Amino acid sequence: MEAGKTPRSFSSFDGFRVLVSEHCRDFSCSTIYTQECQKMDINGSEEERKARSMTLYIPLGEGRSSFNLENAVCNHGFFMMAPNVWIPSTKTLQRPLRLADSSTSILTSISHPHNENSIHVHLHHTEYVSPKDQQVILDQVARMLRLSDRDERDVKHFHQLQPKAKNVCFGRIFRSPSIFEDMVKSILLCNCTWRRTLDMAQALCELQFELKGQKRGRMTGDSTNRRKTKISVDEELEYYSLGNFPNSMELNVLDEETLRNHCNLGYRAKIIIELARSIQNGEVQLNKFEKALSLGAKSMPKIYKMLNKKRGFGPFACANVLMCMGYYERIPMDTETFRHIKETKRLELCEYYQRKFGKLSELPRSKYHTITGSYKLCTSIPK
Secondary structure: OOOOOOEEEEEEEOOOEEEOOOOOOOOOOOOOOOOHHOOOOOOHHHHHHHHOOOEEEEEEEHHHHOOHHOOOOOOHHHOOOOOEEEOOOOOEEEEEEOOOOOOOOOEEEEOOEEEEEOOEEEEEEOOOOOHHHHHHHHHHHHHHHHEEEEEEHHHHHHHHHHHHHHHOOOOOOOOOOOHHHHHHHHHHHHOOHHHHHHHHHHHHHHHHHOOOOOOOOOOOHHHHHHHHOOOOOOOHHEEEOOOOOOOHHHOOOHHHHHHHHHHHHHHHHHHHHHHHHHOOOOOOOOHHHHHHHHHHHHHHHHHHHHHHHOOOOOOHHHHHHHHHOOOOOOOOOOOHHHHHHHHHOOOHHHHHHHHOOHHHHHHHHHHHHHHHOHHHHHHHHHO
């Protein structure tokens, strides 16, 4: 390869090849289309248009040896919270992702086929996604799975400290496509049961659907083939759009009472509305938070102080947001964690969950609400 040239990868678009610049680990390069794609006939029946889809590829490069999609997604409770849908049978993460206008969402499936050197990002139910929109989608996937140069350095350092983690490709902490979603979900974790946390996240996604005036329905797949194939209720979810997690712009138009009553958020409604409005009016600039990552650990105290000034962001919520941003100096410790340590005298919370309930990545969604570190709650939940 010539010096200065960007390596290339291909994406597929309804049978056509689309040339995409490899994202050089920082995912900042633009997408380029071939003439073949531009000649594509976008006419046809509605059924044909719905069947069309597009697949983008993210080359893993040097990170291939340390990456495992299942471990990169299913490592803490965020992967269970709507609109994320983990499909155990295909080891695929499905959820809506936003386009460049920050308003439109597209149903996306993320997978990593065996022995492949790239992550596959499958865009459902679409005829065309612009180069700009592709870039935004890939940036969101990269954030969720921690595919930046800095994240790769953190993983390598962690593996030096914990060789056992390296052997199982563990070390990436799953997060949301945006820091705003991470912040709101951190609030949803506070002062309530895990079941209620899941319900509140689901209700917020349903609300986002209503705000957009959308109708629920199957988004992908062939109905004839589905009728011939027996699939579980949980796998059936992959054919439905769940609605995206609302962003600050969408929540800014709501009042506290509407949000509280519709989503059963209680006191959290006021916190979330205030956060959304402070972002929309420019008081809080989230891009500055993540840009501070370039300064390393020395910027962490300043960011913690900024977060802690916001209503609802106590030590646990702040530590959780910082973890999502890539600061691991503060461990998110809530009452669930303390209760677990007190009752079991163990620190390995994830291992404890899996001994009690089975491998988390293989659980059906109907069982997510049963996950708890409390021995008393575990023994009281009907089997």
